[in-house]
Amino acid sequence: MSLTDAENFQEATVRMLRSLGCEAPTIAPVHHLSVDLGIDSTELIELATIARDELGLRIKPDLRHMETVSDLAAELARLVESDRRA
Amino acid sequence: MDTHLGNPLAFVFGAGMVAPNSVPAVWPDDHSGRTETAEGRIDDRTLIAGVELGPRELKKMDRMAVLALSAARRAWLNARCEEVDRSTCGIMSGNAVAGWTFTEPQLRKLYSSGVDEVSPYLASAWFPAAAQGQISIHMKLRGYAKTIATDRCAGTQAVGLAAEAISAGRGQHFLAGAAEAPLTPFIEGAFAGRTALAEGAAYLMLGTALPDRTPIAGIFAHATTVIPERPEERLAYCLQFLEQFKQDLGETPMQVDILIDSAVPQDRALMTAMQARPGVRRAWWVGDYVGDALAASGPIAVAALCGRYAATPDSTPAILISLGTDFATAIAVAAVLEKEASHVSH
Numbered sequence A: 001m002s003l004t005d006a007e008n009f010q011e012a013t014v015r016m017l018r019s020l021g022c023e024a025p026t027i028a029p030v031h032h033l034s035v036d037l038g039i040d041s042t043e044l045i046e047l048a049t050i051a052r053d054e055l056g057l058r059i060k061p062d063l064r065h066m067e068t069v070s071d072l073a074a075e076l077a078r079l080v081e082s083d084r085r086a
Numbered sequence B: 001m002d003t004h005l006g007n008p009l010a011f012v013f014g015a016g017m018v019a020p021n022s023v024p025a026v027w028p029d030d031h032s033g034r035t036e037t038a039e040g041r042i043d044d045r046t047l048i049a050g051v052e053l054g055p056r057e058l059k060k061m062d063r064m065a066v067l068a069l070s071a072a073r074r075a076w077l078n079a080r081c082e083e084v085d086r087s088t089c090g091i092m093s094g095n096a097v098a099g100w101t102f103t104e105p106q107l108r109k110l111y112s113s114g115v116d117e118v119s120p121y122l123a124s125a126w127f128p129a130a131a132q133g134q135i136s137i138h139m140k141l142r143g144y145a146k147t148i149a150t151d152r153c154a155g156t157q158a159v160g161l162a163a164e165a166i167s168a169g170r171g172q173h174f175l176a177g178a179a180e181a182p183l184t185p186f187i188e189g190a191f192a193g194r195t196a197l198a199e200g201a202a203y204l205m206l207g208t209a210l211p212d213r214t215p216i217a218g219i220f221a222h223a224t225t226v227i228p229e230r231p232e233e234r235l236a237y238c239l240q241f242l243e244q245f246k247q248d249l250g251e252t253p254m255q256v257d258i259l260i261d262s263a264v265p266q267d268r269a270l271m272t273a274m275q276a277r278p279g280v281r282r283a284w285w286v287g288d289y290v291g292d293a294l295a296a297s298g299p300i301a302v303a304a305l306c307g308r309y310a311a312t313p314d315s316t317p318a319i320l321i322s323l324g325t326d327f328a329t330a331i332a333v334a335a336v337l338e339k340e341a342s343h344v345s346h
Helices: A003-020 A041-055 A069-085 B044-051 B063-079 B100-113 B130-139 B151-167 B185-190 B231-248 B265-275 B294-311
Strands: B010-018 B090-094 B145-148 B173-180 B200-207 B217-226 B256-262 B280-285 B318-323 B327-335
Touching: A003 A041, A003 A069, A041 A069, B010 B044, B010 B063, B010 B151, B010 B294, B044 B063, B063 B100, B063 B130, B063 B173, B063 B200, B090 B130, B090 B151, B090 B294, B100 B185, B130 B145, B130 B173, B145 B151, B151 B173, B151 B200, B151 B217, B151 B256, B151 B294, B151 B318, B151 B327, B173 B294, B200 B294, B217 B231, B217 B294, B231 B256, B231 B265, B231 B318, B231 B327, B256 B265, B256 B294, B265 B280, B294 B318, B294 B327
Parallel strands: B090 B145, B090 B173, B256 B280, B256 B318
Antiparallel strands: B010 B200, B010 B217, B173 B200, B217 B327, B318 B327
16 A cells, blocks of 8 residues: 555545544544544444445445554555455 | 421422423423424424534434433433432433334335444434433433333333332432333334324432422322223222322322323223312323323323422322323322421431
């Protein structure tokens, strides 16, 4: 994944977290999804639906083990790449 | 804390309700919860303003829980509960049909698009205890909490059980009442042919004492029983409640009002029969004023009654009898007069 892709996925991830209803003033890569942004396990399931629709994934991803915004962006990038190859 | 009416199980320090306009009496202040409504439905803007939650939380809740939280917050405000210890304040909540405003659209998605399209919040939004849970979470009340699901009787029973829990020392303060949001195609279809359904919620702030507060009313007795379908046996149960509760209300001869909360048309005959009994001032059919708000009808009637005690000189005690398909619950409510109230907070 190039730097440009990484930045795009970071922006896309923030956009998806906003769609979820996250109202934190800033969302940074180091932010912990649960501790800093208050996202619970059920919201991660909704986030997976948002990600599937936003990124055009063929299946709904399992994001329950994600810890930080950075983790999430990297996982979404990996899933998109994997989807392309499949 | 005896009064000349006897020894109450618990005092009512405040009440909050959200209910259709037809409710006859409400709290005489800005927290009344009387809203602009049509056909038994409560105005959305007023309702959402009352819960103090944003869209991120509201999308996880059935309308039943939103109604509950709105009424519970109003009760808390009315009772001016600043000093109440939230870590020990309990909740007793009644509900009959659970959260179909949330469930029905999800069932359509399940049928048309598959399980992946079903909201992950369905599991925690639909069940009857969701109202109790949302009150606990958002009002930070962490005391003893239960949800009662005994059909129409659930709300009245929740009030009675909370009063008994206070009397037994299981808690000093309880929010007790019920919420119901039955205006959905599935539920209205299931209840077709009966009185038009209405949504609503009401909660009472019950306790033994609050510093510098005058209670409005007392809950003096509670009884729940299995009840048969036959009209003459239902009347016998109601008369039994009347005689028992008149004793509980004290030796002083006085008149009482009877509030019949039922959706069975034949039970209207109970009003006539009970009104003819000595000591009964008037019998009322709750549904004529509240509509058929199922389990919420009883608590809405009690909240309205407390509104009458607070706003008018009429302090006539009342016996509320909720008659369901299988159960009957009755509670006795009486105003706390100024003379007795002076004993309360010491």
